[in-house]
Amino acid sequence: MKARVTIMLKDGVLDPQGEAIRHALGGLGHKDVSGVRQGKLIELDLTATDAEAARAEVEAMCKDLLANTVIEKYSIEIA
Incomplete structure (x- = not known):
């Protein structure tokens, strides 16, 4: 049996890695990204x-x- 756990920062918690990704995407020409949450x-x-x-x-x-x-918040999938 497999389990998959997805972990993300809770809403309202600053995500500096997500912001760095958003900034890098903008620098590569992907201007339509207004926010990134990394988990x-x-x-x-x-x-x-x-x-x-x-x-x-x-x-x-x-x-x-x-x-x-x-x-952090998390979700669990069991397969």
Whole structure:
């Protein structure tokens, strides 16, 4: 079973990397980009066979290590 965790900064938290990307795109002629939010994607290979148990385990992983829940939000996909 695989899990995919997408982690993004919460709305209202400054994203200097996103701003640097937006600025670089503008410098390359892509003037229609008004904002960029940069995040991270983590793929996990799990031995779990029950999707509900896998989701609960990945949720615990996010709270324990993968995401800084003070400034980041995350979403989980189980496949």
